[in-house]
Amino acid sequence: MAEGVVLLDFWPSPFGMRVRIALAEKGIKYEYKEEDLRNKSALLLQMNPVHKKIPVLIHNGKPVCESLIQVQYIDEVWHHTSPLLPSHSYQRAIARFWADFVDKKIYELGRKIWTSKGEEQETAKKEFIESLKLLEGELGDKPYFGGENLGYVDVVLVPFYSWFYAYEKCGNFSIEAECPKLIAWAKRCLEKESVSKSLPDQEKVYDFVLQLKKLLGIE
Amino acid sequence: MAKSDVKVKVLGTWSSPFVMRARIALNIKSVNYEFLQERLWEGKSELLLKSNPVHRKVPVLIHGDKSICESLIIVQYINEVWSFAPSILPSDPHERATSRFWAPYLDEKWFPSLRTIGVAQGEDARKAAIAQVEEGLLLLEEAFGKCSKGKPFFGGDQIGYLDIAFGCFLGWLRVTEKMSGMKLLSISKTPSLLKWADRFCSDIAVKDVMPETEKLAEFAKMIMAKMRGAAPPK
Numbered sequence: 507m508a509e510g511v512v513l514l515d516f517w518p519s520p521f522g523m524r525v526r527i528a529l530a531e532k533g534i535k536y537e538y539k540e541e542d543l544r545n546k547s548a549l550l551l552q553m554n555p556v557h558k559k560i561p562v563l564i565h566n567g568k569p570v571c572e573s574l575i576q577v578q579y580i581d582e583v584w585h586h587t588s589p590l591l592p593s594h595s596y597q598r599a600i601a602r603f604w605a606d607f608v609d610k611k612i613y614e615l616g617r618k619i620w621t622s623k624g625e626e627q628e629t630a631k632k633e634f635i636e637s638l639k640l641l642e643g644e645l646g647d648k649p650y651f652g653g654e655n656l657g658y659v660d661v662v663l664v665p666f667y668s669w670f671y672a673y674e675k676c677g678n679f680s681i682e683a684e685c686p687k688l689i690a691w692a693k694r695c696l697e698k699e700s701v702s703k704s705l706p707d708q709e710k711v712y713d714f715v716l717q718l719k720k721l722l723g724i725e
Numbered sequence: 726m727a728k729s730d731v732k733v734k735v736l737g738t739w740s741s742p743f744v745m746r747a748r749i750a751l752n753i754k755s756v757n758y759e760f761l762q763e764r765l766w767e768g769k770s771e772l773l774l775k776s777n778p779v780h781r782k783v784p785v786l787i788h789g790d791k792s793i794c795e796s797l798i799i800v801q802y803i804n805e806v807w808s809f810a811p812s813i814l815p816s817d818p819h820e821r822a823t824s825r826f827w828a829p830y831l832d833e834k835w836f837p838s839l840r841t842i843g844v845a846q847g848e849d850a851r852k853a854a855i856a857q858v859e860e861g862l863l864l865l866e867e868a869f870g871k872c873s874k875g876k877p878f879f880g881g882d883q884i885g886y887l888d889i890a891f892g893c894f895l896g897w898l899r900v901t902e903k904m905s906g907m908k909l910l911s912i913s914k915t916p917s918l919l920k921w922a923d924r925f926c927s928d929i930a931v932k933d934v935m936p937e938t939e940k941l942a943e944f945a946k947m948i949m950a951k952m953r954g955a956a957p958p959k
Contacts, residue, residue, distance in 0.1 A: 572826055572829060575825045578822075596802070598802070599799075
């Protein structure tokens with residue numbers, strides 16, 4: 507029974523989206539609380555005192571922090587339905603490896619694309635595309651990274667799709683032109699309600715990025 | 726096929742705390758393995774490049790024909806494949822999440838700050854690094870109380886995931902203390918961690934893979950000298 511599940515989140519956060527998707531995949535009802543990151547709630551500061559960041563998953567009063575840990579937690583507690591991690595140890599290690607790769611590369615490089623210009627931006631774009639191509643290689647001919655169904659890597663990566671339009675506009679390039687298979691995969695994921703209801707509209711994210719750039723004084 | 730028939734190898738270096746994590750986990754499970762030492766300053770071996778083409782880093786665990794990369798992913802793999810006791814991760818999902826929580830903090834914030842103390846350019850940078858390290862140790866002192874529940878290790882009676890994730894850095898912590906003349910772990914501020922550190926380093930699964938402080942300090946001096954004299958990194 508999903509007694510007392512609360513998610514402290516911020517709508518454009520790809521990390522928060524991961525948890526939303528995982529909860530939706532498992533059919534778990536929860537309370538969504540939107541945080542104002544410029545004015546963090548007492549609850550957030552109490553539940554994540556070390557990092558003071560979202561998302562925070564609160565289950566029966568106890569916090570779980572860090573999105574990859576949250577997704578694994580959800581998978582372990584509600585293990586009887588829609589498994590996200592493979593059951594075989596080696597496949598699990600592979601899934602964890604690519605999730606770690608997404609965390610090391612996609613977020614940071616994406617951030618560099620919308621915050622930088624010139625040489626730095628070009629380098630970031632190049633590495634970003636290279637990273638996406640490696641992920642395409644891992645996907646292969648499978649409909650999802652998880653095989654026939656959404657799996658751990660799908661949940662971890664697809665939130666960044668909602669930021670692709672913002673990256674493309676800021677970086678003046680087309681991700682689909684370079685990585686058509688990955689875009690096709692993302693659109694396939696979006697056909698699932700658990701994903702489409704968890705990801706914000708790409709235009710809305712782009713507007714948010716523009717506002718953020720203004721706030722941060724970035725051209 | 727019995728698991729003992731399949732060859733287990735660890736590709737790594739004696740000085741890397743990340744490599745140590747894999748070796749400690751295998752020792753806990755009493756799994757025999759071959760330690761293949763990389764001489765990273767001479768260039769990466771063919772085997773390393775082939776088994777970890779994405780990151781080209783150690784450690785790599787080679788289990789039969791499979792390669793597993795990233796130290797904590799390796800530790801979890803070892804725990805799952807050799808699933809007999811002792812278990813490295815707790816069975817309760819919330820306790821597992823808590824053990825796992827500290828790993829990104831240690832790897833992304835705490836250890837980089839520890840390394841910075843030795844090589845920081847300027848007094849401000851050094852002070853900031855020391856502050857980050859000390860803050861982390863106080864947090865971990867508190868975490869130890871909550872996780873250990875009065876027992877010797879973060880994992881309870883036995884070394885567990887967080888003991889491994891944090892304990893692997895003790896060699897470098899001791900080198901930093903030695904070279905800077907500071908005490909980072911102390912009886913006044915981190916009494917539990919101070920005792921835990923000795924317990925961890927003398928545990929049978931750890932003592933043969935934890936490098937001696939003297940040897941590690943010599944190695945650190947050699948690297949720093951090389952870095953000062955070396956060409957800009959590629």
